[in-house]
Amino acid sequence: MHYQLNDQQIEHDEEGYIVDIAQWSEPLAEHIAQSENLAMTSEHWEVISILREYYQEYQIAPAIRVLTKQVAKRLGDGKGSNKYLYELFPYGPAKQACKIAGLPKPTGCV
Amino acid sequence: MDARTDIALTTDLGIEAPPDLAPDAMSACRPFPAQPAHNEALGFPGALVEDWQDQAIAKMGELLENSRPLRVFLDSCVKCGACADKCHYFHGTGDPKNMPVARQDLLRSVYRYYFTPLGRLLGRWAGARPLDADVLEEWFTYFHQCSQCRRCSVFCPYGIDTAEISMAAREIMNSVGLGQKYCNEIIGKVHKVGNNLGLPPAALENTLEGLEEDVRDDTGVDVKFPLDVKGAEVLLITPSADFFAEPHVDGLIGYAKVFHQAGLSWTLSSYASEAGNFAMFIGSYEQMHKIANRIRKAALDLGVKRLVFGECGHAWRVAYSFLNTLAGPWDFLDPRYPVPQNIAAITHDLIQRGGIRLDKDANAGMTVTLHDSCNVARASCLGDRPGDQFTIPREIIAASVPAFVDMHPDTIGDKTFCCGGGGGLLTDELIDLRVKGCKPRANALKQVVDDHKVTHMVAMCAICKSQFTKVLPQFGYPMEMIVSLHQLVSRSIRLATNA
Numbered sequence A: 001m002h003y004q005l006n007d008q009q010i011e012h013d014e015e016g017y018i019v020d021i022a023q024w025s026e027p028l029a030e031h032i033a034q035s036e037n038l039a040m041t042s043e044h045w046e047v048i049s050i051l052r053e054y055y056q057e058y059q060i061a062p063a064i065r066v067l068t069k070q071v072a073k074r075l076g077d078g079k080g081s082n083k084y085l086y087e088l089f090p091y092g093p094a095k096q097a098c099k100i101a102g103l104p105k106p107t108g109c110v
Numbered sequence B: 001m002d003a004r005t006d007i008a009l010t011t012d013l014g015i016e017a018p019p020d021l022a023p024d025a026m027s028a029c030r031p032f033p034a035q036p037a038h039n040e041a042l043g044f045p046g047a048l049v050e051d052w053q054d055q056a057i058a059k060m061g062e063l064l065e066n067s068r069p070l071r072v073f074l075d076s077c078v079k080c081g082a083c084a085d086k087c088h089y090f091h092g093t094g095d096p097k098n099m100p101v102a103r104q105d106l107l108r109s110v111y112r113y114y115f116t117p118l119g120r121l122l123g124r125w126a127g128a129r130p131l132d133a134d135v136l137e138e139w140f141t142y143f144h145q146c147s148q149c150r151r152c153s154v155f156c157p158y159g160i161d162t163a164e165i166s167m168a169a170r171e172i173m174n175s176v177g178l179g180q181k182y183c184n185e186i187i188g189k190v191h192k193v194g195n196n197l198g199l200p201p202a203a204l205e206n207t208l209e210g211l212e213e214d215v216r217d218d219t220g221v222d223v224k225f226p227l228d229v230k231g232a233e234v235l236l237i238t239p240s241a242d243f244f245a246e247p248h249v250d251g252l253i254g255y256a257k258v259f260h261q262a263g264l265s266w267t268l269s270s271y272a273s274e275a276g277n278f279a280m281f282i283g284s285y286e287q288m289h290k291i292a293n294r295i296r297k298a299a300l301d302l303g304v305k306r307l308v309f310g311e312c313g314h315a316w317r318v319a320y321s322f323l324n325t326l327a328g329p330w331d332f333l334d335p336r337y338p339v340p341q342n343i344a345a346i347t348h349d350l351i352q353r354g355g356i357r358l359d360k361d362a363n364a365g366m367t368v369t370l371h372d373s374c375n376v377a378r379a380s381c382l383g384d385r386p387g388d389q390f391t392i393p394r395e396i397i398a399a400s401v402p403a404f405v406d407m408h409p410d411t412i413g414d415k416t417f418c419c420g421g422g423g424g425l426l427t428d429e430l431i432d433l434r435v436k437g438c439k440p441r442a443n444a445l446k447q448v449v450d451d452h453k454v455t456h457m458v459a460m461c462a463i464c465k466s467q468f469t470k471v472l473p474q475f476g477y478p479m480e481m482i483v484s485l486h487q488l489v490s491r492s493i494r495l496a497t498n499a
């Protein structure tokens, strides 16, 4: 199971999460988003970069509340809601956005 | 997400007809098998072992030796059919293999072949069959279409518990190297990091600081979310979803406000940062023990006096029924309090004694119903009186909102329907099953929405909350309709300032 990006093969698991997060790149994010029928806008990119920065520091994706607060800070108060994040990422901000950001899937009762 | 609005909702659930039979409708629906690393981390073989048949039968023999109920359950079914239409997965899928008796027979037939003289002699004439690759695949498929909710056992005249049978089947499969990815990966994370999410201590600390900030901004009151505080009175063990997901986190905020207002010192632990114990879903006593012992170690290290559990169904079942055997004795805790206690019992008691005051007007406009979680409803009490697992949450809700309405009596209390995501099935590849299995609950909800204008449904289990927020939108209900029990408390509690 892999994404084919130009001549590069990037391995992913059964659900499309990449196995080696060091292999992530912006073109790969575009590619994953496309395979999920999602057109990346600047708002999407903003969420992706928040996720990646948090992951760098804490080795896990931020909780939904932490994420919405950051989004409000960067994109404006009106956009700091779980609902808005679902509009951006219909399969859920945690799971779908993490996949595009190259981060592992949050597990557990979520 | 494929829309499933085509599922017709019936409103007279009490007399709902059984679905049309759809043989093998769900035969291709099964979870991802665990990868070798997931299995090996739990001490199971990485992949299916070569002599898996012999080993599986040996394991079955061992389980029969060690568990009398299992043998009784396998021996005593008289095929009366009382359980046949009681499973939410049968209701939602029509697949006859999702009738509880048929699910049991998947294991029972193999048991008969190897462990009863008649089965060996007469083979399929005695409902017996040898274990082969097809049978194993059928096990992996249909024992992962059982959420171990025990609803069927309520209707069985012999009390046969399909959940126990499905746990045994999963245990056998794990022992030969056929594990389920979702459960095994998560159990591995608990051993390594301390919780199902894999949330490391620094991230937990950061999340809790954020919550303190939020509550301060919101209320002007300095409500604490303490972590690893030695000498605190209460150790709170809660599902890690409470740190991460919505509406779970609103429940956690509610617990913190209750502790604050009651003046009870409390702490979370970064070592035992999980209430859930997925080892129950795979039937592994050894894994269950290992997870439960993290709680013991945290309680000892922090020197707490009481153990309190947050909102989680199966965690409460494990805690209520097995914590003493798994991780006791708890003689170092304050003997004046039960071990463990549930946060709902504490809040309830405080409301009754006037220790906290709730202001219903804060929840004006809400008409609320309650989803009884299977593991709370059918396997435990919340306080110290029989049946208080039903009265306690209802009385808390009644004290926090202007209007409460129960759903159809055949769908609540000890007859409650599973949310459709319990027992280790809350994973995306099973979404089709999860939507279909939610149908009976969605039916009952629709009835009270239509007839009584219900606006919100309370859940008091992390799995139920996540399942409903994901699946109810497919029945036309918004995810915000699902609220935590302590979210209502959080919104209505009168806070005094610390000053």
Ligand code: SF4
Pocket: B086, B087, B088, B089, B098, B099, B100, B103, B145, B146, B147, B148, B149, B150, B151, B152, B153, B162, B163, B418
């Ligand atoms: S335990 Fe629940 S999910 Fe399993 S067969 Fe019985 S009713 Fe169905």
Ligand code: SF4
Pocket: B076, B077, B078, B079, B080, B081, B082, B083, B084, B100, B101, B104, B155, B156, B157, B158, B159, B160
């Ligand atoms: S209700 Fe009990 S005895 Fe009757 S068919 Fe079901 S499991 Fe067998």
